[in-house]
Amino acid sequence: MANYLRDRFEKEPDKLAQAYGASIPFDRRLYRQDIAGSIAHARMLGRQGIISDKEAEFIIMGLVAIRKEIEEGAFVFRTDLEDIHMNIEARLAEKLGDVAGKLHTARSRNDQVAVDVRLFVKETIPGLLEQLSGLQWALLERAEAHKDVILPGYTHLQRAQPVLLAHHLLAYFEMFQRDKERFQDCLRRTDVMPLGSGALAGVPYPLDRQYVAEQLGFSRISENSIDAVSDRDFIVEFQSCASIAMMHLSRLAEELVLWSTAEFGFIEMDDAYATTSSIMPQKKNPDMAELGRGKTGRVYGNLMGILTVLKGLPLSYNRDLQEDKEGLFDTVDTLEASLGVFTGMIKTVKFNKAPMRSAAGSGYILATDLADYLVKKGLPFRQAHGVVAGLVAQAIREGKPLDKLALEEYRKFSPLFGEDVYGITVEASVAGRNVPGGTGPGQVEEALERARKRMTTPDRVGGE
Numbered sequence: 410m411a412n413y414l415r416d417r418f419e420k421e422p423d424k425l426a427q428a429y430g431a432s433i434p435f436d437r438r439l440y441r442q443d444i445a446g447s448i449a450h451a452r453m454l455g456r457q458g459i460i461s462d463k464e465a466e467f468i469i470m471g472l473v474a475i476r477k478e479i480e481e482g483a484f485v486f487r488t489d490l491e492d493i494h495m496n497i498e499a500r501l502a503e504k505l506g507d508v509a510g511k512l513h514t515a516r517s518r519n520d521q522v523a524v525d526v527r528l529f530v531k532e533t534i535p536g537l538l539e540q541l542s543g544l545q546w547a548l549l550e551r552a553e554a555h556k557d558v559i560l561p562g563y564t565h566l567q568r569a570q571p572v573l574l575a576h577h578l579l580a581y582f583e584m585f586q587r588d589k590e591r592f593q594d595c596l597r598r599t600d601v602m603p604l605g606s607g608a609l610a611g612v613p614y615p616l617d618r619q620y621v622a623e624q625l626g627f628s629r630i631s632e633n634s635i636d637a638v639s640d641r642d643f644i645v646e647f648q649s650c651a652s653i654a655m656m657h658l659s660r661l662a663e664e665l666v667l668w669s670t671a672e673f674g675f676i677e678m679d680d681a682y683a684t685t686s687s688i689m690p691q692k693k694n695p696d697m698a699e700l701g702r703g704k705t706g707r708v709y710g711n712l713m714g715i716l717t718v719l720k721g722l723p724l725s726y727n728r729d730l731q732e733d734k735e736g737l738f739d740t741v742d743t744l745e746a747s748l749g750v751f752t753g754m755i756k757t758v759k760f761n762k763a764p765m766r767s768a769a770g771s772g773y774i775l776a777t778d779l780a781d782y783l784v785k786k787g788l789p790f791r792q793a794h795g796v797v798a799g800l801v802a803q804a805i806r807e808g809k810p811l812d813k814l815a816l817e818e819y820r821k822f823s824p825l826f827g828e829d830v831y832g833i834t835v836e837a838s839v840a841g842r843n844v845p846g847g848t849g850p851g852q853v854e855e856a857l858e859r860a861r862k863r864m865t866t867p868d869r870v871g872g873e
Contacts, residue, residue, distance in 0.1 A: 422489075430728075433486050435735050436493045442528035443493050444476045446521060449624035450604060451512055459614050460511045468512050471505045472497070493525075494518050515616055517608040519638040519726040524604045526733065528625065530647055533741050534596045540748040541589050541654070542864065545582050547755040549860050552578040556853065559839055560675065560765035561774060570777060571769040571835045574760060576848040579856055581661055586863070588654040595650050599643040602627035606634035609725040639725040641715065641733050648712040651740045652705075658747055659705040662698040665754065669695045674764040679757035682750070697754060701747050708743055711736035770835045773801045773811055778838045779830070786825040796823045 448469050455465025475497055478484040490496045495518075501509040552575035562572035602622035605612065611634045618630045631637035668675035678695050686692040714736045718729050776797050783793035800822045804811055812831065819826035843849035846856075 428488060430491060430731075431488045432492045432731050432734070433488055433490065433496055435738060436522075436525075437486055437496070438738060439493050439525045439529055439734075440479050440497065441476070442525040442532075443497060443521070444472050445528065445625060446524045446604060447497070447512060448472050449621045450516060452624060453617055453621045454511070454514060456620065457615055457617055459514060459616075464508050464511055467505060467508055468501070471501050471509065474504065475500050492518070492522075494521055515607070515612040515614040516604060517606075517638070519608050520603050520606040520634075522730075523606070523638055523640070524602060524625070526641075526737070527599055527601065527603065527627075527643065530599045530643060530737075531596065531626070534592050534599070534647075537592055537654075537741075537744065537748070538589050540745065540752070541585050541592075544748055544752045544755065545585050545860075545864060547752050548578045548582045548585075549857065549864065551755060551758075551760075552582070552860075553857055555760055555762075556850070556857070558760060558762050558765055559769045559835055561769045562848075568768065568772055568774050571774060571838050572842075572848040573839060573850065573853050574765065575857065576853050579853070579860060581657065582860055584657040584660075585654070588650065588657060591650040591653065592647075595643065595646045598646060600628045601631050601637075601643075602629070603631045603637035603640075606631060606637040609635050609638050635725045639722065639727070639730070641719055641730060644733050644737055645712070645715050645719065647737070648708070648715055648740055651744050652708050652712045654744060655701075655705040655708045655747065658751055659702045661751065662702040665698040665758070666695050666702070669693075669698075673768075675761055675768075677759040677761065678754065679759070681757065682754045697750050701751060704743050704747060708740050711740045766835075771810070773804065775811060775833055775835070775838055776801050778833045778841070779811070781841075782830060782833060783823060783825050788823070788825060 451460075451465045451468040451472070454460045455462045460468075475484065478500075484496075484500065486496055487499070490499050498509065498513065501512065555574045555578075558574040559571050560574050560577065561568040562570050562577070602618065602625060604621050604625075605616045605618040622628070622630050631640075665676065665678070667673055669678050678693065678698070680693075682695070682697040683693045684696045685694065715733055718732045722729055779800070780790065780793040780797045783796060784790050788796070800814075800819065801811070803818070803822075804814060812834075816826065816828065816830070819830055839848055840850060843851055845852060
């Protein structure tokens with residue numbers, strides 16, 4: 410089949426320009442969505458009497474056969490036909506003859522590609538939701554298995570207050586829950602069927618757009634044909650959701666990297682997720698975590714890429730929009746792989762309880778508890794903060810931990826200190842945070858129960 414898109418021109422395309430403009434090297438990935446959209450369109454054309462039922466069935470049979478060819482690796486993709494739409498249409502003409510040309514009645518490649526990409530994103534999000542849930546389950550199960558483990562909580566990467574490891578892991582559980590909710594919101598806005606918009610103005614045929622939407626699993630149809638063919642907001646939103654999820658993975662990666670160092674010694678990465686050095690055989694490098702941290706940058710880049718493509722486009726369709734796909738595909742591949750790897754890392758990482766507990770009890774991590782102790786005895790917090798700051802400064806000068814100070818030394822800073830000051834321990838500090846959302850054991854136990862209930866409640870995942 411000759412490329413009818415060249416009928417307007419007298420010269421053949423420049424070979425470099427032809428390769429430059431071809432999207433088939435990457436949009437061939439949309440073959441399933443493109444064929445699904447064409448089948449629904451053909452069925453509607455027959456149903457509406459725009460083409461005959463026999464012609465519609467003939468076209469559908471041809472499309473099904475082409476899909477099989479592609480899946481079996483027998484299909485020959487041609488760069489000169491530019492994109493997945495023309496490649497399939499050309500092959501359909503080879504198989505069916507002139508009747509194949511009736512498939513493109515009442516549609517444009519503009520609304521065709523819009524429906525393809527929306528279908529791709531719609532089909533991708535549920536899998537990501539399942540993967541995010543898998544990572545949440547891994548975090549939840551490790552948290553439940555380490556409910557009694559205490560480690561330092563940090564601010565500014567300085568030891569701040571003791572917390573339960575389960576509480577720390579549940580912080581990531583919450584982050585990934587929000588990621589799921591963002592993707593679910595994105596799915597709702599992606600779930601719009603644009604076919605029937607034509608090139609930009611609609612089409613002069615009695616289409617049943619709602620029927621096509623039902624055939625393709627869309628909940629509603631687009632309201633404005635100009636917007637429908639040029640809208641890629643849903644891709645921006647998807648890229649944003651993915652970037653936030655990768656940011657959360659990167660934060661987790663950073664802690665895995667830090668905690669696996671000899672300086673921390675809080676964890677040991679499983680051999681399956683570590684590598685060694687080419688010249689230093691003693692090393693066990695957390696490379697998978699580092700790669701996740703690094704791959705976050707490429708997903709951010711894909712978000713900036715689509716934002717930049719869209720920022721100066723007049724309505725409606727412009728060829729710039731061809732640049733919406735490669736970044737989208739790369740983000741999907743990167744996020745899916747990252748979620749799989751991080752789930753495996755969390756499931757297999759070894760938590761070193763003793764170093765965590767030792768670090769939680771060292772230094773002056775209970776200083777805030779001392780201030781709260783004085784507040785409970787009637788001293789305003791700001792004054793209590795000053796008293797304890799002076800006490801800590803003195804202890805540092807003398808090289809003494811707080812629990813080794815004599816009562817007389819405490820009383821030099823405030824007469825409110827009594828023998829009960831020695832009841833301030835790491836365990837007591839953690840137990841004292843018995844406020845909803847806090848690290849107190851009872852609160853964490855309730856949080857674990859809520860998390861498990863959230864994960865087992867039907868229809869939490871799925872985008873509806």
